[in-house]
Amino acid sequence: MTAPKHPARPRRVGRLLRILLPALIILSWLVAASFGGPLFGKVDEVSSNDRTAYLPSSSDSARVQELQTRFAGSDEIPAIVVAASDGKLTEAQRTALSEAVAATKEIPGVDDDVSPALASDDGKAVQAFVPIRSDADLGEVVTDIRAHLDDAAPSGVTVYVTGPAGFSADLVAGFAGIDGILLGVALAAVLVILVLVYRSLLLPVVVLATSMFALCTALLVVWWLAKWGVLLLSGQTQGILFILVIGAATDYALLFVSRFREALRVEEDRGRAVLSAWKGAFEPILASGGTVIAGLLCLLLSDLRSNSALGPVAAIGIVFAMLAALTLLPALLMAFGRAAFWPRRPRFDPDAVAAEGGMPTTGVWARLAGLIRRRSRVIWIATTLVLAAGTLGVLQLDASGVPQSDLVLGSSPARDGQKVLGEHFPGGSGSPVQVVVAKGSLQRAADALLADEGIDGVTVVAEDSPSGTAPVTDDGVQPVGRPGTPAPEPTVVDGDVMLQGTLTAAADSSAAEETVRRLRSALEGSDAVVGGVTATSLDTDDASLHDRALIIPVILVVIMLILMMLLRAIVAPVLLIVTTVLSFGTAMGVSALVFNGILRFPGADPAVPLYGFVFLVALGIDYNIFLMTRVREESRRHGTREGVRRGLAITGGVITSAGLVLATTFAALAVIPILFLAQLAFIVAFGVLLDTFVVRSLLVPALVHDVGRAVWWPSKLSRGER
Template sequence: MNRMSEGEGWPEMGAEQETRHRKGRFVPWTLLAMWVVVLALAFPFAGKLGGAEQNRAVDYLPSSADSTQVAKIQEALPGGEATDLVVVYHRDGGLTDADRSTAQTQIDEVAAAHKLTAVPEPVPSEDGETLMYPVSTTEPGQDDELRNALVEDVRASVEGGDGLSADVGGPGGLQADMSEVFASLDGPLLYTTVAVVAVLLILIYRSPVLWLVPLFTAGAANFLAMAVTYGLHEWFGLTVTGQSSGVLSILVFGAGTDYALLIVSRYREELRRIERPYDAMVAALRGCGPAVLASSGTVAAGLLCLLAADLNSSRGMGPQGTVGVLSALVAMMTLLPALLVLLGRRVFWPLVPAFGSEVRQRRSVFAAMGSSAGRRPLTVLATGAVLLGALALGTLNLTGSLKQEDNFTDRPESIAAGETLAGAFPERGAQPIEVVVPAARADRALAKVRGTQGVAAAEPGRTADGWSEITVFAEAPPESAGEIATIEALREELDGGYVGGPSAQQIDLQDTNSRDRWVVVPLVLVSVLLILIGLLRSLVAPLILVGAVVAVWAAALGIGGLVFEPVFGFAGTDPGLPLLTFVFLVALGVDYGIFLMHRMREESLSGLEPAPAALKALSSTGAVIASAGLVLAATFSVLTNMPLVMLVEMGFVIAVGVLLDTFLVRTYLVTSASVALGRKVWWPGPLSKAPAAAPAAEREPVGVA
């Protein structure tokens, strides 16, 4: 009877094996073909993303901001499409007659080559060292590329030499410089990111072939993310900035490579136990898939919370970052496994995991670190908390918000022109405050503006469509405390009017970022907590993970406060830095907690007590988490080589935070907290109460007939 049962079971088992074999042959090829189609469809759109970027300060602001309203009204006024430039000539010790003659000749050439709204008249400084020519033209209209080309043409016509400086600035010059900087980011940023990831993967895998697979997969994911983002911009009006586009590629390569490291590590482990690569990959995805899905889910949920932000740039970064993370997830869960299965075991050469082989057991660094945390968990926790708290105090050293001219790591020509004007005309601000008021009350408003404390001069401007423009110059320098007070006073005085201009835009940026922090931060914390609770079936473990990443964020921001001005020489902090670094560090930092805690839960379910489970989980995942942390930190550190201070600050804080999270918080603090709490770490889930199950039997290699 027993023999008969066995005989009856053989055909069924053979059929299952045959089905699995067919899947093993066809599923990878099907997935690869699907990706070829997807990338072919994405090709026409991915390359257009750079042209969709909006990088003016007003593009970052919400439509409700005063300065945004001013910009919209000005565009509708006669000549609203004008490009305004300021040509500045300067010589220390005083301009010579030859200098003035050279300047006039060059300005005449500009006037002959372009249709200017008025003949530029020279404005000399009292000390005779500076000569300013206002230049305005509607020739390029509102086409940004034509505006930038106009600025470059004017700069080509304006030349100094022999001690005479000649710079082209003004709003048009500043916008051209900003556009040039953002345009220069795309290529170098992507190439540097790819190079950094490639080097790290080669060092991690020690294989001449294996590193190419996750790198190629991340590149495909980035290509898809760019195409989808462009589609969202075209169809739903998603705001795309140079900042968000740069972060998109870094996020795809950083997060995608992290997922790849986890999948490849588990796949290598399963190849020693299971003979056929397809079956080993299925087992690997079953084992680490939930952690990867939850990890990407926390990042996506955290980034989507930015939709609640009022700032256009932050709100646009939410969906854009989410697209990047989900593209990386889909690629790493489909394309990466397909390529690995098709390439077979030989992709790991020279360290090929042989079927039935055992990993050489040796005491790892992470096992030793875990043991030290396990021996004195409370001491380790207290020491770590004190260290993070001390680092967080560095936030008190963060300087005020960045001025517009301080946002470049290198001084562009427009900033040089502005600085020269500020020194040559100290009696009034070098850049105007733009005021628009209802046309019916223009005269009364002009009188109020002129009577406002801190106003040096005010002149009526254009009028149309029921609005009148007033150009105001403050007594105080641009973006100083005195000018800020003048802008605030004007806003209080003018009923029904709006106050804008570059300085007002910076004020609105700071105010909006402050408001967004109070709204977005709680949403991020709640959404991440809910995902962790669902994954870990616990309240305590998620609270530990979230509390740890918040502490890491504060410490990383504190380190930034200690180095930004004293070491890097930055004159301020980007207003959006606290919010964006919080979202990224909390969402990305929880990833590593998920990798660790999910493995800890697996070990606990297999019968281990909490302390041994925590130490075994750290020993098993420590190398993968360390590798993933290094890759993510390295990709974000690429931003520190960019020419914009806001990108440098963001890249630095996130990179430092990831390293703190990887090598201090996950390794020591989370492990020691788990050891100290014991089963309470899983409260109120079943693991917090149920007795340990019998240890699972040692897994044997699974052959395939």
């Protein structure tokens, strides 16, 4: 007697799994996103835009910043109040301003140690120093101070709040739209592109939902890591994370959807179509994401924590972008099936696919593939010459650093205040050079400062002095107060004292930086350490230049090794790297011409070329990976030259759509009025479009077609052309 068979049971189990598994995946992502979504408005709780927080701990500026708290007994951030009139201030106006400044100590977040209002030599302005507690909301406190002083200012007098606190507040205001405006612009632009690409209403929503769930989950992880002190987060890093995840997740989703559409034409069952798409998309998505992650993690070699912190933060974002594209998106497509493409549903028509030979025979990309087959050498040589000409603009790129006052585009009250301050007081008032030196070397260090033409005066921190400092001249520390008052004793911390030199030039000017360099040279060989606002900017720029020279070659080597493993060849990866670097050079050259000749930017941060390189090379190589993995797949069946033609015809549409999406998302960074982000937005957006429409569409296919099977050397594909 034979055992009864139950053929229906496995089918029921299979159907149950096909329902439960996608549902569990979607539910898991929904739960994670529900925890991450509310954190969009709370990123400022775990982020910092303080430049000294990102300096290497071994730098002079970081060491002085650490000691300053011990000398001052607190770590307040100084705000400089400057009030000016067209004519000389009257006694009544000076009195009103003094009372208004003194009243700022009543504002929450302001320390009690507010300085008196001091008149300028020309009598047209007064200045005062208002210390803000480091644990206060800097942007909110500065806004309150400005509002209070504007209300209390006498008629005919304009009041400004500038200095470190003022500029930091302007930066905070510049990043204020990063949660709402930036995301809104990016998502709206991507939605329009997706609707035009798919001509569907549901599929763009599915793709964007995949991207947003990836971003919410990535933010959940990054927020808590920043909360626990594992990662450093800034407004700049936050903006890049948002854009990178949206762009990358959408790109990976486009690739998967393209494979799914292909599979639906030869598979009637949606489950089989999803599985086929997953198998076809897994390797290029994994290779693409892995390449970007490897490039980003190279930033860990940076001396600047602003760079080294971006690496893991952005890498976490890419991890979740890949996971969403390979888990959430397949689950959603499993749920919707062909309905996701409504009203242009792909038809199950394997006979038509067989008649086409598995590739489109009409359209722009089929015609371009045919042109490359006929004129490959002419195309790649001409394209190379045009790109090489574009690189010449790099000679005009000024990426040596920009003043802090130019970091914010558009209006900046702190910048306006600094200009007025420089018209009536020494330009560096409120942001002195700070020199920590052994007590026994105080006079020698003071003499070096006094002898420099860039220093207007020297003081030493002295807690016994009413103002907290005492003047230092060639004759030593001078008394403060009535005649006969003894000179106060300098504050000593671990045997050291702190001198402060008032700069004649604005603290963020190139003249001030030259003064700091001269002082460091004059004090070389002693135990003196030079810090302050200017030194912080100088050390940051120097560290950026060091990072650029170190990290760029490392990224090239790492990506080269990844491509060799992926393509199982040496020649093809070398060609891809060379074309990508050429594209980067052209993007930087054109950007330099636009920045200098059209937008009239004051220069660029030294980190701009580094960030541009990381994103353009890591992301630009993505499209070559998408193309070349398909070319390799087709070459195994049809030979290299036919594989190039088929690979370009099949992937042309989806890669172009992905390039448009990524360029659009990075261009959205320009809505944030921060110079660094505006420049990065243009460089990456233009570079991605260049990669999409020139390098990947013309240069790489034509070059690979011309080289032929040798491009796969030393793999087996290089030894046989079918």
